[in-house]
Structures are given as structure tokens and as C-alpha cells.
Amino acid sequence: MRTRFAPSPTGYLHVGGLRTALMSWLVARQSKGAFLLRIEDTDQERSVAGATENILKTLAWAGMQPDEGVMLQGDSAVQKGTKGPYIQSERQAQGLYGKYADELLKSGHAYHCFCTPQRLEEMRKKQEARKQAPMYDRQCVKLSPEEVDAKLKAGERYVIRMKVPHERIIAFEDEIRGKVQFQGHTVDDQVLLKSDGFPTYHLAHVVDDHLMEIDLVIRGEEWLSSLPKHLLLFEFLGWKPPRYAHVPLLLNKDRTKLSKRQNSVAVEEYMQKGYLPEALVNFLALLGWNPGTTQELFTMEELVSAFSLDRVQKAGAVFDTEKLDWLQGQWIRKIPLKEFMERIRPLVAEKYPDAATDKMLEKKAALIQERITFFAEAPDMLSFFYIKPNVSLDLLISSKQKVTKENLPRALEVIENILKSIPGKEWTSDRLLAAFQEKVKEGEWKLGQLLWPLRVALTGRAYSPGAVEVAEAMAEEQGTEAVLQRVQTALALTTS
RNA sequence: GGCCCCAUCGUCUAACGGUUAGGACACAGGAUUUUCAUUCCUGUAAUCGGGGUUCGAUUCCCCGUGGGGCUGCCA
Numbered sequence: 001m002r003t004r005f006a007p008s009p010t011g012y013l014h015v016g017g018l019r020t021a022l023m024s025w026l027v028a029r030q031s032k033g034a035f036l037l038r039i040e041d042t043d044q045e046r047s048v049a050g051a052t053e054n055i056l057k058t059l060a061w062a063g064m065q066p067d068e069g070v071m072l073q074g075d076s077a078v079q080k081g082t083k084g085p086y087i088q089s090e091r092q093a094q095g096l097y098g099k100y101a102d103e104l105l106k107s108g109h110a111y112h113c114f115c116t117p118q119r120l121e122e123m124r125k126k127q128e129a130r131k132q133a134p135m136y137d138r139q140c141v142k143l144s145p146e147e148v149d150a151k152l153k154a155g156e157r158y159v160i161r162m163k164v165p166h167e168r169i170i171a172f173e174d175e176i177r178g179k180v181q182f183q184g185h186t187v188d189d190q191v192l193l194k195s196d197g198f199p200t201y202h203l204a205h206v207v208d209d210h211l212m213e214i215d216l217v218i219r220g221e222e223w224l225s226s227l228p229k230h231l232l233l234f235e236f237l238g239w240k241p242p243r244y245a246h247v248p249l250l251l252n253k254d255r256t257k258l259s260k261r262q263n264s265v266a267v268e269e270y271m272q273k274g275y276l277p278e279a280l281v282n283f284l285a286l287l288g289w290n291p292g293t294t295q296e297l298f299t300m301e302e303l304v305s306a307f308s309l310d311r312v313q314k315a316g317a318v319f320d321t322e323k324l325d326w327l328q329g330q331w332i333r334k335i336p337l338k339e340f341m342e343r344i345r346p347l348v349a350e351k352y353p354d355a356a357t358d359k360m361l362e363k364k365a366a367l368i369q370e371r372i373t374f375f376a377e378a379p380d381m382l383s384f385f386y387i388k389p390n391v392s393l394d395l396l397i398s399s400k401q402k403v404t405k406e407n408l409p410r411a412l413e414v415i416e417n418i419l420k421s422i423p424g425k426e427w428t429s430d431r432l433l434a435a436f437q438e439k440v441k442e443g444e445w446k447l448g449q450l451l452w453p454l455r456v457a458l459t460g461r462a463y464s465p466g467a468v469e470v471a472e473a474m475a476e477e478q479g480t481e482a483v484l485q486r487v488q489t490a491l492a493l494t495t496s
Numbered sequence: 497g498g499c500c501c502c503a504u505c506g507u508c509u510a511a512c513g514g515u516u517a518g519g520a521c522a523c524a525g526g527a528u529u530u531u532c533a534u535u536c537c538u539g540u541a542a543u544c545g546g547g548g549u550u551c552g553a554u555u556c557c558c559c560g561u562g563g564g565g566c567u568g569c570c571a
Contacts (some may be wrong), residue, residue: 008571043570117569124567133498134567159569177501186499194569201571225500225566248502248564255563283508286520290509294519313502313509316564320507323521333534371533381532401530437529451530463532 001031002215004069005059006038006205009051012266013058015319016220016250016258019284023247024218025064026307036212037066039087042198047089052077058267062277063300069212083212088204097199100207100237101160101192109236110192112148113140113161135188136161160193162202162233170228175216175245175309182228190229202226206233209242218245218309221316222257245309248288249316258319274374279328286323288313297330329373341365344378351379352386360385360477367465367473381464385474389460391490396456401448408453412491414439415454419471419484427475429468436468457490458483 003024007017028035037056041047056072065071068081079086091097104110113136115123124134141163143151151158168184192203199207209217224246234241250258258265264273270280282298290313291298291306298306335343341362348355355361368381383389397403403411418435440447455467458474474483 006571010571040571046570113569120569128497131497135498157569161569180500182500188567191569196569198569200569205571220565221501222565222571227500246501251564253507257565286508288508290519292510294510296520315502317509318507320521323508326521329534368533370535373533398531433529440529446530448530455531459531461531465532467530 001027001033002036002213003028003033003218004036004038004209004212004214005066006040006208007055008040008043008046009048009055010046011048011051011054012268013055014265015267015270015280015284016265018059018062018267018280019250019287020218020220020247021059021064022062022281022284022303023245023289023307023309023312024216026304027216027218027309028067029304030307033215034067035064036081036214037069037071037086038208038212039070040201040204041087041089042092042201042204044196044198052087054268058271061271062267062281086212088199088208091204091208092198096211097193097203097207098197101199101203104162104192104233104236105160107236108163109232110160110162111141112143112152112158113189113191114143114151114156114158115140116157133186138189157195159191159195161189162192162229162236164189164229164232168232170231172227172231172244174224174227175243176248176312177224177246177314180224180227184228187228187232190226192233202229202233206230206237206239210234210237210239214242216243216245218247221246221249245312248313250287250319251316253318253320255316255318263319274376275324275328276331278331278334279324282327282331283321283324287319288317297327325373332373332375333370335369337362337366337369340369344375347375348379348382348386352383354386355382360473363473363476367469371463371465384459384461384464384470385477388486388489389458391457391460391486391493393493395460395462396453396490396493398448398452401452402446403449403452407449409491409494411445411449411453412457412487412494414445415450415457416484416487416491418450419480419487424475424480427472427480429466429472432468432471453490454487457487 005017005021005024007013025035039052052070053072053076056070056077059065060072069084069086070077070079085091085094101110120136123137127134164184164187166185169181170184170187171179171181174180190202191200193199227244227246231241252258252262254262260266264270267280278299281300281303285298285303285307286296289307289311292311344365345355345361348361364382364385368378372378372381396408397405418439422431422435436447436450439445439450451467455464455470458467458470464470471483
């Protein structure tokens, strides 16, 4: 199966685009076919320099590389394949689209239109006032060949429009929606070739996807109403149309089409926020698709074998990132510890330079891997290993743990004594915990009354890894004296 | 306005015409030998409305209603 993704280089890659790209990629992989990337830059005004590379890099981040067409080589975009060029402006330069427009002109399926934008605007206004659907009124169809020639010779600006047979019924079987039908008279005479000579999306899509031998076009539902135009063009040109899958739209919370007003829509934004590609891809795959099992976590490989278009939903899906965050947590926990450590190292080192060469970082990383959702949380979570924390009396006290202003000094003394009673070599979290539990057995203290102040004394934080785990790591790194010192500092705080 | 598409918990979704309408996220409660988190358990919560067809409709048909998309010399 040959599939394609055909973005316009207008800036960033949209999450909706990533989703259709993903489906196309999955289908191609699954069928051992090819995933093509074509650049649709027929709108001169909207094209942005560097956007192509940017889109390609983002796609690569997500784990999708094109097999053919425009792809990344180092930092720049190159083209590979036998059906190129794969950039529409380059195809345009070869006169490709004009050639087929001429063919349609000759066969009577298209005509020159000399109407000015002003006239078209007025026409639409009148139609709207009469509560009619705004459609081209075919004024230029009436022009005789001689009149057309004369206007062309006079250098009048023109476009080429397709001539839609009004009496036809255009029916089609969509891969997701099933049968879809349109009445010819409701379909507008679409502009095929603009006055600057460039094709519109409609002509370019039909010509390119035919020439590039695309078997299946997966695109957003917003294209469904243009489908009859495309089908007709394939017919007029004598070509077999591809299969189509019109994927339901991604929606804002208010169920309108996903917009940047209400959501982060650029994949880059999710990269910057620290989302893992595994999480975003997993999330996108599950939006509007389900495997028919209760499996929620999918690697790319698993998606390749599990995905199928017939389990894609017909209704739009609200882009609610709560589940994305959950998936992010799941995926960050799956990262092998060493890799996790190397991912957080530069972030921690940025704030605490010692981390750059920290031999203890793996042990510290292990303490936080299950408690964070984003790498960016790591520096804060580990801060107390690198700087002495600011411990406050307020934090040492906890009503939930029954640590009061009154019993706190005594608690800290007990903690100190327990710690002192254990030889440095035996400072493992298990051994430490056992010691505290023994004390608890005596009846005077609850475990929380001892471990809470210890944890706060060591970390200065409302939440952190467990007290004994921190004590173990800290003792190994800085010696038991350093740990005791922090307890003593806290104790001093209570007496001042 | 016209054309097209769609409709199950708040959200993502499952259910050959026969299920106590299932799962996940979120939320609430609890357990997990300290906080936060993780993990586990429990709970709250849905078939848009009306007609058909059928012994029986979430499921099939029709009509409403609601929502969305398109309606550019943008894609």
C-alpha cells in the first residue's frame, strides 16, 4: 500500500496532521508498502522558509520517516524516489499541472473564467441575500471560443474552472464512513488553476496522487465535501481514483474544530513541554481509534500490527490532554534507569553544575523516576542533594502526621539518636526503617511522627522521595555526618 | 441559508439484535509499614428525543433535535 502525507509548509506540524500522518504511516508499514511525503506549496503567500525541514524533524521525532519523497538528510530536506519532484512548486515549474488543465479544457470538462474577484464577491453577496448557496454562476461558460481567444490575446487575467455535470449523482465508498453521496448540482465549479498559473489543492491532489501511484489517501474530514470534485477529476482524466479514508476531526472542549485559540496545536509545543514521542503517538492513536481489546499502552511496533482503519471512529474526538499526561507518566516510567538518568542529567546540571559529573545520579534518579511526569521536574525533585535546603518550622510540623510544635523537638532528638545508633556501613533504607519501627514498638511514637520530620529536615520539601531512601543516598554520597547535621539544623530551628 | 458528516458516562471508547451497557482517563473514598507519586481495591457517572421493524433494539429504518465540517484564485 502506498500512502502519503502532504503538508503545506506554512510553519509547524499540527497535531491533527501528525495523527493522519501516523495512520498513513501505520498502514504503509503494515502492508510493507511505502509512506510518501509531498510538500504542497502551491499557495505562494503562505509558504514559510524552513517550514519543510521543521515538519520533517518533528515527524522524525515522532518516529516516522518517509520512505519516498521529501525527507531529512542531516539537517536539510532532500528528495528521493522515482516519481518526483515531490514539491509541488517544482512540479509546477515543469508545467505539469497546466498540461492536465489543458487536457480538461480540450475535453470540455473545464473552462476559462475571466471574472474578477470583485464580481465574484458581489455575486456571492447577492446569492446570500437571496438565501442561496454561494456558487459560481457560470457566466464565463457562455463565452464563445472566439470571445475567449480575444480575452486571452488581450492578456486578461483568468482562472480555469472545472465544469461539474449538474445532473450527475456522485457516490463513493469511504474506508471509514461507508457510502457517501452528492448531487452534482450542489457542487461548485471549482477553480483548478489560479491566475498565477499555480494549481489549487484540488487539481494538484488529483494529478499528484495519481502520478505518485497512491493507493490510499488518509486525510481530515474537512475534505469530505470536496470529494466529489476530486472523484470527477479522476474520471475526466481517465484515471482510477485511490481509496479514501476521511478521518474524524480533532475537537476543542466546546466540540468545535481544534484551534490554536483554545489548544496547543503545534507538535513542537508538546516537544517543548517535555512530552515523550511515545506518549504523544500513543495518545493520538487512541483518539478516534481503539484496538478492540483493553490494551491502552502501545509502542509503534504494536500499533503497526494492531491498527486498522475499520476500527476508526466516525465522530470527532475532543482533544483532552488529561489522558496524554497519564500516558506520559506511564511512558516515563518505562524508560530504562540509565537512560532516564542521562535524560535528566543535563537538566539537573543546568541548575546544579555538580550533577554533570555526579556518580550518584543513577541512584538519585531511581528515587524520582516513579514520582515525576516530566524530566523538567527532576532538578527541583533532587535539589536537596546539591544544596542545603531551607527548612521551615511550618513544614516540619504536620497535623496529619501528628507532629506538633510541642513534640517536634523531642521527635528530632529521637531521630538523631536512632541515626547515631546505626553504624555508617549499615545505612541502608531497610535497616534505617527497621530501626524506626523498633522505636515505634515502644509505644510512644507513631512512624509518621518520626519519618515526617526526618524527611523534611533532609529535603526541606513538602513532597520528595521517602525519608529513609533519601537518608541512605545522602549518607552514601556525603557521609552520615552530613545527614545528622541536617537533623541537628532542624533541631536548632525548634529551639530558637 | 445550502450541501455533507456525526450522535454511549465529564473525556476517549467497548458491546454478531438478547450484557446487571464493559474498559480507560478524570473525580471521590480506601489499602499499600512516613509526604508526594506509583501500584491495587471500591464508588459516582452514559445509550439525545419520538416513531416504526422485531418476541426483543445502544445496535436496523424514518422523522425530529443537537453538534460539526464545507460553502476562497487557502490547504
